Amino acid sequence: MKQKIVVFTGAGVSAESGIQTFRDGDGLWENHDIQEVATPEAWSKKPKLVLDFYNERRKQVLKATPNEAHKTLVLLEQFFDVQIITQNIDDLHERAGSTKVLHLHGEILKARSTFDDQLYDWKKPTLKLGDKCPKGYQLRPHVVWFGESVPNMIVAANCCEGANLLIVIGTSLNVYPAANIVNFVPEDCKKYLIDPKIQQSFIGNNIELIEKKAGEGVVELVNQLLSLKENV
Numbered sequence: 001m002k003q004k005i006v007v008f009t010g011a012g013v014s015a016e017s018g019i020q021t022f023r024d025g026d027g028l029w030e031n032h033d034i035q036e037v038a039t040p041e042a043w044s045k046k047p048k049l050v051l052d053f054y055n056e057r058r059k060q061v062l063k064a065t066p067n068e069a070h071k072t073l074v075l076l077e078q079f080f081d082v083q084i085i086t087q088n089i090d091d092l093h094e095r096a097g098s099t100k101v102l103h104l105h106g107e108i109l110k111a112r113s114t115f116d117d118q119l120y121d122w123k124k125p126t127l128k129l130g131d132k133c134p135k136g137y138q139l140r141p142h143v144v145w146f147g148e149s150v151p152n153m154i155v156a157a158n159c160c161e162g163a164n165l166l167i168v169i170g171t172s173l174n175v176y177p178a179a180n181i182v183n184f185v186p187e188d189c190k191k192y193l194i195d196p197k198i199q200q201s202f203i204g205n206n207i208e209l210i211e212k213k214a215g216e217g218v219v220e221l222v223n224q225l226l227s228l229k230e231n232v
Contacts, residue, residue: 003164012170069214070096106143160184
């Protein structure tokens, strides 16, 4: 039986593809106050502004291509059972070739009915007021806004059962409940953390730290893991 690897990725894994990251420190996301564009209240008050904001995100994703981090993670599937859990709303893991990807915060290339949460593929650059589901209700971006629940957290917890390795890439582990992923894996699970800025609070036993950007760090770690497997 293949060993199980859970890979947990954040914005840092897609930054090298040109997808800008959310900066929690100043509460701005690409010069927008998150309260004005990424909350249920914003959707109720200014739906066009919210749609315009996510249209720009969608256009950015459609133009982006998978980087070395995305592509190198696919190689692990030769020898391991690999489950990717991502906070990112882009589809770069899938386009790179990863076969098991769980999105915690939704997918920008899907739209959701405001009536019954039915999902629809939406790879058009724009989603506008007046774009409705077959039942006649406005479509919204399929993203989890601040203040909304994260339905896939239960699925993520189940995915972490029996993991032998956990690889955390490009996330500050400050956004909850997603950051709880590190607590879902078994206690004896070996952990790797790849990030250019390692926070002291995550330095501890059974954690190997790789203080590098996603592309460089992932290539280094995957080569190490594959080398160990090939020499068995």
